[in-house]
Each structure stands twice: as structure tokens, then as C-alpha cells.
Amino acid sequence: MRQKLVYLKETPSQTAGPYVHIGLAPGAAGFEIYEQELGWDIAGPNARGERIRVEGVVTDGTGSPVKDVLLEAWQANSDGIYAHPEHTGEVEDGFRGWGRVITDFETGEWGLDTVKPGPVMGRGDQMMAPHINLWIVARGINVGLNTRIYFDDEAAANAADPVLNVIEWERRRATLIARRALRDGLAVYRFDIRLQGEDETVFFDI
Amino acid sequence: MIKPPLQGDFYQRDRRWHPPALSQEYKTSVTRSPQFPLISLENTVSEITGPAFGHNDINATDNDLLSNFAQPGGSPIGERIIVHGRVLDENARPVPNTLVEIWQANASGRYRHKKDTYLGALDPNFGGCGRTLTDENGCYHFRTVKPGAYPWRNRVNDWRPAHIHVSVFGTGFAQRLITQLYFEGDPLIARCPIVNTIPDPEAVEMLVARLDINATIPLDTIAYRFDIVLRGRRSTMFENRMEGN
Ligand SMILES: [Fe+2]
Numbered sequence: 001m002r003q004k005l006v007y008l009k010e011t012p013s014q015t016a017g018p019y020v021h022i023g024l025a026p027g028a029a030g031f032e033i034y035e036q037e038l039g040w041d042i043a044g045p046n047a048r049g050e051r052i053r054v055e056g057v058v059t060d061g062t063g064s065p066v067k068d069v070l071l072e073a074w075q076a077n078s079d080g081i082y083a084h085p086e087h088t089g090e091v092e093d094g095f096r097g098w099g100r101v102i103t104d105f106e107t108g109e110w111g112l113d114t115v116k117p118g119p120v121m122g123r124g125d126q127m128m129a130p131h132i133n134l135w136i137v138a139r140g141i142n143v144g145l146n147t148r149i150y151f152d153d154e155a156a157a158n159a160a161d162p163v164l165n166v167i168e169w170e171r172r173r174a175t176l177i178a179r180r181a182l183r184d185g186l187a188v189y190r191f192d193i194r195l196q197g198e199d200e201t202v203f204f205d206i
Numbered sequence: 207m208i209k210p211p212l213q214g215d216f217y218q219r220d221r222r223w224h225p226p227a228l229s230q231e232y233k234t235s236v237t238r239s240p241q242f243p244l245i246s247l248e249n250t251v252s253e254i255t256g257p258a259f260g261h262n263d264i265n266a267t268d269n270d271l272l273s274n275f276a277q278p279g280g281s282p283i284g285e286r287i288i289v290h291g292r293v294l295d296e297n298a299r300p301v302p303n304t305l306v307e308i309w310q311a312n313a314s315g316r317y318r319h320k321k322d323t324y325l326g327a328l329d330p331n332f333g334g335c336g337r338t339l340t341d342e343n344g345c346y347h348f349r350t351v352k353p354g355a356y357p358w359r360n361r362v363n364d365w366r367p368a369h370i371h372v373s374v375f376g377t378g379f380a381q382r383l384i385t386q387l388y389f390e391g392d393p394l395i396a397r398c399p400i401v402n403t404i405p406d407p408e409a410v411e412m413l414v415a416r417l418d419i420n421a422t423i424p425l426d427t428i429a430y431r432f433d434i435v436l437r438g439r440r441s442t443m444f445e446n447r448m449e450g451n
Contacts (some may be wrong), residue, residue: 008296008435012409013224014386015232015400016371019319023309023335023371030320033275033333035265038305061237068321074256074379084255084377086213098257105321122250133252135382140234142225142403144382148252167245195238205219205244206253206380 013144016137018068021102025070028102042073042114044094049078049115052187054149054178057108058136061196065108069138071101073112075131080118116151116187122162129157129164136193145203149191152177167202175201214440215249216380217296225403232399233360249380256379259305259339268337271310271350275333282332284313284351288429289387290421292344293374296438300344306434307337307373308348308387315356324356349427355394367394367401376436387432388414 021029027037043051058066075097076082081089083097091097097117103110114132122128132149150158158164164173178189193201227239247253267274272282289308293301311317311334314326318334332351340346353368370387388395395401395414404410412435421429 006298007438008294008298009223009409009412010220010296010437011383011385011412011435012404013383014371014403014413015235016373016384017386018321019309019317020371020384022317022319022333023307023337023373026333026335029318031275031318031333033335034268034337036263038259038263061239061241064237066238072382074252076252082251082255084258087251087255096257120251122252123248128250128252131252133379135379137384138238140232140236140238142227142229142232142235142239144384145240146380163247163250166247172242196241200240200242202242203240203244204247205221206216206247206249 013142015139015142016070016144018139020068020070020137025100025102039072039098039100042075042097042099042112043077044092044096046092047077047095047115048092049118050187051113052116052189053111053113054132054189054191055109055111056191056193057110058103058138058193058195063197065103066138066195067103067105067108069103069108069110069136071110071112072135073099073101073114074133074135075114075117076120078115078118080120080130082120119157124162126162127157127160129154129161131163141195145195146206147193147201147203148176149189150177151189152179172202175199214442216253216378216437216439219437223406223409225405229399229403232403235403253380254378256375256377256381258303258377259375260303261339264305264337264339269346269348271333271336271348274336276331280331282312282329282351284329284332284354286349286427287352288347288349288421288423288427289370289415289432290345290347290418290429291431291433293340293346293376293434293436294344295376295436299438300340300342301376301436302340302342302344304340304377305337305375306340306346307335308350308370309335310350310353310370311356313351313354315354326354326356352389360399364399365394365397367392367398372432372434374434374436381436383434383436385434386413389430390414390416
């Protein structure tokens with residue numbers, strides 16, 4: 001008798017649609033329902049390291065802002081440790097490293113407040129430069145898009161980053177580097193995401 | 207039998223099973239689909255880990271859409287249903303303690319969202335969202351009303367089949383998934399450009415909840431069954447543990 005392989009197939013993805021806020025950020029949809037919405041505080045009050053803000057806009061192939069997008073961030077703390085049982089090390093009390101960000105419905109601008117993550121050990125003992133993992137869903141996006149935010153003040157670490165170096169086209173790597181500026185003493189990074197067209201952002205199949 | 211530990215990479219996502227980024231019939235996808243191929247990445251700790259949630263994050267009643275927005279003594283209009291099932295991985299192992307979030311239109315096909323202007327009436331007793339954690343066997347359940355079909359701007363006469371949006375986490379960020387649940391027997395499923403972004407009819411079948419008469423509460427609530435499968439992980443026989451773990 002023929003040997004059997006018993007694996008299930010993954011549930012196929014479908015677009016989050018224009019009303020994703022109802023489920024994942026009901027306050028933004030226009031109503032209060034949960035005692036606490038999840039994902040508004042990525043780092044928590046006790047996080048060590050530099051407080052930063054990352055801002056941007058997601059644009060489509062016509063260059064227009066995508067105003068109904070939702071992003072989720074996943075990052076390590078400033079010591080490069082993820083709040084997860086499979087990652088050895090301690091994180092600060094209240095540090096989750098995960099959060100949700102939605103855009104302004106008029107302008108498409110989004111911003112996330114967190115701490116700058118530390119470098120994280122990658123495969124084969126190669127250190128990864130500090131980065132924030134992003135997952136992007138919206139109407140018209142059939143499968144959530146994965147990308148990473150790197151930081152332009154980490155030039156040496158970025159140059160050695162094993163993930164950035166997987167990207168064959170050097171000029172495309174630049175789409176993953178957020179640009180730092182100071183605003184009232186706070187480090188604000190700019191990270192625009194282009195879904196399509198000129199300087200299309202690098203998205204990963206993870 | 208002792209099962210080997212599941213600490214390896216996630217199985218590669220079958221991109222022919224999922225919808226492609228670009229599908230002409232679903233017009234919004236045309237300008238929102240990347241044109242360059244995705245860069246394939248071997249999992250690192252950044253993809254294998256992901257957020258965890260607990261019973262402090264949510265309330266036990268968040269999974270009851272019949273009551274979680276209802277005014278005192280009120281109840282939403284519509285067919286009362288239970289939606290239940292299990293969250294499993296591709297190895298058919300249950301995924302316990304994972305967050306499942308849903309959102310949907312009310313029985314007249316109207317969303318409680320400031321951007322929805324459909325003429326179907328809002329229901330003062332229905333919010334349209336719920337969330338829950340799977341139990342130790344990966345089981346979850348919600349109580350809600352069956353959503354109505356609604357028109358949407360794609361072609362002039364496109365209608366979404368009745369559906370519930372479903373968001374699931376799993377244990378690693380690489381498992382993150384949003385999908386939609388449809389209902390057995392709905393003639394709008396086959397006509398829907400969003401459903402039809404999925405190339406394989408077998409894959410569409412995975413999104414169709416089945417009437418589950420055994421789980422139905424007689425004289426009270428009809429049940430539908432909807433199992434969800436997240437990516438599975440390789441066991442780590444014959445290889446070193448991934449560095450950084
Ligand atoms: Fe919908």
C-alpha cells in the first residue's frame with residue numbers, strides 16, 4: 001500500500017477589506033466595545049532604550065495614499081530579545097513588542113511609538129541589525145505583506161545584516177531603511193511604504 | 207509515541223494555494239499588488255516568534271456578539287448562530303491559547319463603521335466584532351447573528367456573499383493570517399470576485415463553514431463549524447537548534 005502523508009493545507013488568506021478596524025481597532029471604526037483594545041502600546045512603560053517614533057504613508061501604484069491600511073509591528077526589546085518563550089532572555093515587565101497601527105483616514109499618515117530594538121542574533125550566528133517586523137493588510141491586499149524597518153543610523157550593522165544582504169539589488173535595500181530626524185528632542189524615523197511602482201518596497205516571503 | 211520537538215522553520219507557504227497579489231477581477235488589488243517577486247527569507251527568530259495573549263487581555267464575554275454590544279434587555283435582529291471550530295497547524299496539532307478575532311456586517315449587510323454608507327439599517331444592539339482565545343485543544347466558539355450579503359463597488363452589480371472576517375495569530379509572526387468565513391449553500395460565493403482570487407476550488411472549500419446540526423442548540427441557535435489551519439513547523443531531527451534561540 002502506498003505510504004500516506006498526512007498534512008493539512010493552510011487556510012487560504014482573504015483580504016482584510018476596508019472595515020478591518022471593526023475587528024482589530026473598533027475605536028477607529030467609530031464605537032467603543034472592548035474594555036481594552038489590543039496593540040496600542042508596543043513597548044510598555046518600563047521599556048529600556050531609546051524612545052522613538054516611526055512615521056510614514058503607504059502608497060499604491062498610482063502614488064496615492066492607502067487610507068484603509070492596518071499595520072502590525074513585531075520587535076525585540078533594546079537588548080535584542082523577543083517577548084516569546086522560545087527566545088532566551090528576559091524582557092521588561094509589560095514589554096510585548098507587538099502593536100497595531102492604523103492610518104489617518106484623511107491623509108493616510110501612520111505613526112508608531114516604541115523603543116528602538118537592539119540587534120538580534122540571526123541564523124548561523126550572524127547578527128541582524130536592529131529592525132521592526134511589519135505585517136500589512138488592507139482592502140486590495142489578498143495576502144498580508146511582510147517587510148522590515150531598519151534604521152539609517154545603523155549603517156555598519158545594516159551593511160552586515162544577513163537579511164538585507166539577501167536582497168540582490170542593492171538599491172532596493174534602501175526601501176527598508178527608515179530615515180532619522182529629531183523633532184522636539186524625539187527621534188522620529190520616516191518610513192514610507194510603496195506597494196507598487198517606482199521604488200517598490202521590498203516584501204518578504206517569510 | 208514521542209513526538210519530536212517542533213522548533214524548526216515553518217513550512218514554506220504554498221503561494222499557489224493562497225490568492226495571488228494581483229487579480230484583475232478584484233479591481234482594488236490591481237494597484238495594491240507588488241510587482242516584484244517577494245524576497246524569500248529563511249526563518250529567523252524574528253519570524254518564528256510572535257505575540258502571546260492571555261485572559262488578562264480580553265473579557266470572557268467578548269466572544270458573544272449577541273450580547274457584547276446589546277443595550278440592556280436588547281438583542282440584535284437576525285438568525286442566531288454559533289460559529290465554532292478548532293485552530294490547528296499543518297501537522298494537525300491544535301494551536302492552544304491563540305487569539306481569534308472576528309468582524310462582520312449585521313443581518314442587513316451593514317457594518318458599524320464610519321466609512322460604511324450602505325442603506326441597510328444599523329442595528330442598535332449589534333457591534334459586529336468579537337474575540338476569544340482558543341482553549342488547550344485549540345477550540346474556539348462565538349455566538350452571533352448571520353451577516354447579510356451587501357453590495358460593493360467593484361463592478362456595478364457585485365454582492366459579497368454573507369461572510370465573517372477572521373484574524374488568527376498562532377505562535378509565530380510568520381503564521382499571521384486574516385481570512386473570511388462563508389456559509390454553506392450561499393449562491394453568491396461562486397460569483398464573488400474576492401472569493402475567486404483563490405485559484406483552487408479545494409482551497410475555497412476550506413473557507414465555507416458547514417452547518418453543524420449536532421452542535422445546534424435546539425429551539426435556540428443554529429451552529430456552523432469552521433476549522434482554521436495555520437502553518438506547521440518542521441521538527442528538528444538531525445539538525446542543530448536554530449541559533450539565537
Ligand atoms: Fe466584509
